[in-house]
Amino acid sequence: MIRRILLLLLIASFTFTACNKKHQQPACTIGVCTQQFVSVGVHFANKNGDGVNVENFVAKNLRSDSVIVAPGVIDPGFSPAYKTIANDNIINKFSTGGDNVQITATNPSTHQTKTAIVKIAGGCACHVSRVSGPDTIVFD
Numbered sequence: 192m193i194r195r196i197l198l199l200l201l202i203a204s205f206t207f208t209a210c211n212k213k214h215q216q217p218a219c220t221i222g223v224c225t226q227q228f229v230s231v232g233v234h235f236a237n238k239n240g241d242g243v244n245v246e247n248f249v250a251k252n253l254r255s256d257s258v259i260v261a262p263g264v265i266d267p268g269f270s271p272a273y274k275t276i277a278n279d280n281i282i283n284k285f286s287t288g289g290d291n292v293q294i295t296a297t298n299p300s301t302h303q304t305k306t307a308i309v310k311i312a313g314g315c316a317c318h319v320s321r322v323s324g325p326d327t328i329v330f331d
Contacts, residue, residue: 224317230261230278231311231319233294234270234327242272243330245296247304250276254290277311277319285313289322298330305330 235243250259264275276292277285289312297304309324 219315222317227318228279229318229320230264230275231309231321232273232275233307233309233325235272235274235296235298235305235330236327237298237300237330242270243298243300244271245274246299248274248296249294250274251293251295252284252290253293253308254286255284257284259284259292276309277313279318282313282316282319285311285319287312287314287316292324294328296328301330303330 235245237243251257252259259277259281261275261278262280263278274296276294289310292309292311293306294309295304295306305328307325307328310322311319312322313319
């Protein structure tokens with residue numbers, strides 16, 4: 192009788208653990224990372240290759256449907272046509288495999304708006320990185 196009760200308890204415990212629908216993301220493995228600080232950005236240019244200081248710049252993570260703001264970005268002023276999309280301060284906002292980020296900006300001279308997709312990886316990696324997408328967005 193005791194064996195049957197133990198067998199039923201064992202089967203019930205397997206059933207309850209198998210039906211658990213919460214899938215936890217595995218923890219990141221401990222690795223050796225450099226002290227380097229990495230940023231990912233995009234340069235805006237006109238059809239002649241000259242830099243364009245854009246307006247209404249928005250970077251949106253399409254997986255999380257959230258606007259991305261890279262904190263701690265210091266604009267030294269020598270390249271106003273370059274916009275930082277992400278840096279190591281927000282590495283946890285991106286998945287390890289990479290997330291599609293929609294970049295939108297407007298050329299104030301022509302009022303043309305351009306959109307591009309850049310895939311950015313983060314998560315368990317040591318640094319953010321560009322997986323795919325343009326380095327430069329060119330206005331017509």
